[in-house]
Amino acid sequence: MTDTPKEKRGPLYSQADRDNMRWFWSNYLRKHMGKLLIVLAMILVQGVVFQQFLSMTENGLRVIFERGTLRELAMVCLAVFFLFAVRGLMSYLVPLVTVRMANQAIFEMRRDMLTHLMKLDLAYFERTKSGEIIQRIVSQTQTLGMFVGLGVANAVRDAVTVIIVSGYLIYKNPILFGTAVVVLPFIIWVMNYVSDRVKQAQGEAETAIANYMNGIEETVTGMRTVKISSQEDMEVSRLMQGTKSIRDLLNRVQITQALVMPSIDLSSAFVYVLVIGGGGYMVLRPEFDVDGAGIITFLLGMVMVFDPARLLAQFFGGLQANLVLLDRVRGLFHQTPTIADHAEALAEFDTRADITLDKVRFAYDPEQPLFDGLDLTFAGGKVSAIVGATGSGKTTILSLLSRLYDTQGGEIRIGDTPIDRLKVGSLRGAFSVVAQDIVIFNASIWDNIRYVRPDATEAEVWQAAEDADIAELIRRRGDTPVGPKGAQLSGGQKQRIAIARAFLRDAPILLLDEATSALDQATEERIKAALTRLTKGKTTIIVAHRLSSISDADRIFVLEGGRLVEDGQHDELLAENGLYAQLYKAQKRGYDGR
Missing domain, CATH: 3.40.50.300 (P-loop containing nucleotide triphosphate hydrolases)
Structure with missing residues (x-):
């Protein structure tokens, strides 16, 4: 019987984590270096205040124990009050500056995200849930901003406090301090354990929240169908499944993080016992030259070390969760548009020229090609129509003309110029x-x-x-x-x-995709003259289901299964008695029988 191998624990900070932090620093924080240095200076002042407080406290205790004067005691009290007034001022100014910096950084990040989002291909939006996009731009960036603005500043303050106070305690009594830090390896092990699990659970929770937001949007958007179908209970049940999944995953995150505090509390209790016992022994033994004031001050210093150490532990647990968010946010920038301007793309072209599809190949699914060598020519300044059954590729042709998608073979030209050699903005501006x-x-x-x-x-x-x-x-x-x-x-x-x-x-080229499909016949007749004026002198391509609306077109193309099966004028196609004639007669019977 073989033992099941344990899952290998990854590094606390992966290469991707480090890359993401460098990216955030380089793009959004480094420009605020001057303010960051001022913040660091104020944080150092806060740390020095604690060190000075310990020194003053020790002096005050000696004044009491050694029967000093009331004046000396009053001076110590005034000095302590002044120190904490300074720390209070720093505690106000530090978050004031850091929160503004963080909000500006998140503002700039959202600006860049929205700008990048607008450059992405239509295909990205068709394969990505809208809830996921909204979550990245709104909630995940906001959470990052709060963490950077308050969490990081507080963590730096706590770290500085731990370092300065620890340095002072080492100076006062290195033996006692060395005894106190024996629990440090245990705390590091706890943080590693927690960080691994927090990162995994947070990633799953973010995916669940994105799916949940998308489900809510689908329900709200389709509320008409929900109401008509009396499916309110089913929608509540469906959304509650997502709610339950989020609850369970967040419980995992929070329960795991909850292990940190009791672990450090127990470690602190162990340390305090060591300090009290060891310090008491030193007071009782004359060779150590330690008095009661020194031990009380040392204990107070250990409290000052362990309290920010607890907060630092919480910070590192939260850092893992926020690194997941940062990776999700930066993931948007990893999406690259495939439809973009070539280096020598043209801005001007003959918008009245013929539009030609030459042996065009295209497929949404590689296993099921839609067009395989399609040839069409839409005459410049004329009205062309495309008809055919659902799924024959009518609307796809319009998407290819405006480069919402690129062809996968062959080419599309306006005049003699392939459209992929035109600036995308200029091309789409012509439609x-x-x-x-x-x-x-x-x-x-x-x-x-x-x-x-x-x-x-x-x-x-x-x-x-x-x-x-x-x-x-x-x-x-x-x-x-x-x-x-x-x-x-x-x-x-x-x-x-x-x-x-x-x-x-x-614009000089007009694309009408079922432009009158939702109009009743009376309204269609009222705007038919307006549509005639609109199409006059323009290259017009009409995708129509109602064949009576395109009977005046200069040329009609009939598609079936992505292939051109007929083309000609309305009367010519009726005379051929092919697919177009069958569709037209079927529609006419439907209207007459209605």
């Missing part, structure tokens, strides 16, 4: 998009329209609203916010906001 997944902010309809062009004049915003047939709704609602994600608006109203944005942006 106006009305998508089926409309982003509506909790602001007024006016502000939602103006979002795409913050510098637009009032007249331009009103004209876009009139063209999209939503101006009257703006007049009725005024500046009233539309609710989270536009909860107070209908699907049609949201789509008209998206159409108004396209009017306001007025």
Whole structure:
């Protein structure tokens, strides 16, 4: 029978931990070196105050024991009061400075995180839970800020106090101090034991919290479905499972950390017994030249050492948890965008030229390729439409055109220029998009329209609203916010906001992805003339499910399973009696039978 090998304990601070601490120092703290030196000086003053307090206390005790004068005693008391007044002032100034520095560092970190986040590819957001992103930017950075601002400053103060007071005690009685530190190896062992387990449990807890936040967001976002389906109890049960997991993991962290204090308390009691016993022996033996005042002062000094030592132990336990947070936060910066400008990318190109997909290959899943050599040409200044069953790749083509994804083979050109040789900002600036997944902010309809062009004049915003047939709704609602994600608006109203944005942006290339799918036929007819004006003279690509809405397109491309199976004008495709004709007739029967 073989013994199961024990899990090998890793180093207290891994290489990744050290790299993360250097990164945080280099990017966010080193620039405050002047203030940090001032803080360190104030902390040294606090440590010296304790040392001087011990010296004054010993002198005061000798005044009492050796029958000194009341004046001498009063002077000692005044000196002690002055020392603690100085320490009190330092105790106010140190956190005042450090908290401001930490808040500034976290402000700058969040700024860098948000800037970096905006550069990441769409694919990152599709594979990463929104709760995890929110947790990193909000709660994890805030916890780090509190730890750096107060935790580290207090730990440095405690360490300085331990060093200075210990140095004084060694100077006064090295034999007695040497006896007192015999418990140090035990304390180090306890901290190693605790640190390993805290780091592991904290990492699991952070993952559980991210999943929990994501679950809450999903529930809130889908509350309409929850209510209609009467699934409130199921959602409570699902979220409570996450709550229970977080509770159990945090219990593990806190129970493990709780081992530190009683261990140090027991160690302290052992030390005090040694000091009292050993010190008493020295007082009783004349050859040691130790008196009662010296032993009492030494005991008081040991209290001053062990109390900050306890706090230091707590700090190192908390440090392990915060190193996990720092690793999670820095992990965002490890994500690198794959869609970026080349060194010689062009800023200008012919926006009226033909758009060509030449032998394009693309797959979301390598095992299931979507496009394998797709060829399409959208004529410049004309209206092209893409139709096909769900999953045929219609919306993906629009995503590839605007480089939300890059092709995995072949190329896409505007004129003779491959789009990956254009600046991403210039390319996307040439598009106006009305998508089926409309982003509506909790602001007024006016502000939602103006979002795409913050510098637009009032007249331009009103004209876009009139063209999209939503101006009257703006007049009725005024500046009233539309609710989270536009909860107070209908699907049609949201789509008209998206159409108004396209009017306001007025870019040379127009992408309409199911632009009228949420409009009733009466509303669609009212804005059809406006859409005609919007597309006039522009290269327009329409993805449509309702085939009657694209019957006037200059060219219609029919996709099936990622392949182009038909193309032509509406009447030509009907005459061919192929897939397009089948789809059109099926829709017409559906409308007629309704």
